[in-house]
Amino acid sequence: MALxxxxxxxxxYGGLVAVNQVSMRVETGEVRAVIGPNGAGKTSLFHxxxxxxxxxxxxxxxxxxxxxxxxxxxxxxxxxxxxFQLTSLFPEMTARENARLxxxxxxxxxxxxxxxxxxxxxxxxxxxxxxxxxxxTDVANRxxxxxxxxxxxxxxxxxxxxxxxxxxxxxxxxxxxxxxxTLSAVETLSGLLADGQLTVLLVEHDxxxxxRLAQKITVLHRGTVIADDVPxxxxxxADVQAAYxxxxx
Numbered sequence: 001m002a003l004x005x006x007x008x009x010x011x012x013y014g015g016l017v018a019v020n021q022v023s024m025r026v027e028t029g030e031v032r033a034v035i036g037p038n039g040a041g042k043t044s045l046f047h048x049x050x051x052x053x054x055x056x057x058x059x060x061x062x063x064x065x066x067x068x069x070x071x072x073x074x075x076x077x078x079x080x081x082x083x084f085q086l087t088s089l090f091p092e093m094t095a096r097e098n099a100r101l102x103x104x105x106x107x108x109x110x111x112x113x114x115x116x117x118x119x120x121x122x123x124x125x126x127x128x129x130x131x132x133x134x135x136x137t138d139v140a141n142r143x144x145x146x147x148x149x150x151x152x153x154x155x156x157x158x159x160x161x162x163x164x165x166x167x168x169x170x171x172x173x174x175x176x177x178x179x180x181x182t183l184s185a186v187e188t189l190s191g192l193l194a195d196g197q198l199t200v201l202l203v204e205h206d207x208x209x210x211x212r213l214a215q216k217i218t219v220l221h222r223g224t225v226i227a228d229d230v231p232x233x234x235x236x237x238a239d240v241q242a243a244y245x246x247x248x249x
Contacts, residue, residue, distance in 0.1 A: 003028045009058035018044040020223040031200045033214035041223035042203045051075045079166035083156040091145025095155050098144050099127030102159035130162035150181035167199040
């Protein structure tokens with residue numbers, strides 16, 4: 001059984017079909033990328049998976065459990081964490097405080113009227129561990145708003161990772177980065193994923209990043225899956241080439 005399963009997932013806004021009958025399987029330990037031209041429905045798909053918007057049709061299952069209809073909070077508690085296209089941090093808080101707060105949000109005892117010190121200590125430990133894995137220990141005490149854009153993007157990944165997710169959804173983690181920052185981020189993410197312990201669903205516009213990180217690729221065009229295979233096959237697919245060159249009908 002796949003860890004994450006999408007069956008016929010569809011989202012309509014009146015006459016506009018943003019996501020059209022998308023089915024997908026993400027296996028435990030897999031790194032899968034979702035790619036497509038601008039407006040293909042990639043971020044809309046992430047919103048459906050994580051409960052930001054409700055599906056018109058179809059179903060999302062996580063480890064056999066139906067997630068369709070649950071709130072974003074409930075889906076996060078089930079073990080899915082995500083980053084967003086636009087940087088979303090607490091700029092006046094330090095990187096360490098951002099990571100700790102994110103970790104604390106998923107701890108089971110966070111609202112109990114006793115044991116607060118233990119909860120804070122565990123959140124701090126998880127946050128520091130995530131910062132270390134993303135190479136951010138040296139900037140942990142700096143306000144997030146003063147970090148470089150590249151480090152801010154990595155901090156978002158660290159915050160998601162601090163929640164100890166069973167699957168991590170990364171929405172354009174290199175968006176807005178310079179060539180040098182992108183290369184550095186890819187090196188860091190590649191190291192993070194090297195042991196195969198994380199299951200990742202990745203939306204990314206930079207094809208070099210996709211081919212470096214992903215084991216499988218799903219291609220969307222106008223909300224519909226037009227290819228789903230290993231990188232080498234997808235790269236040679238005529239429909240994929242046409243979609244990116246503007247010739248796909």
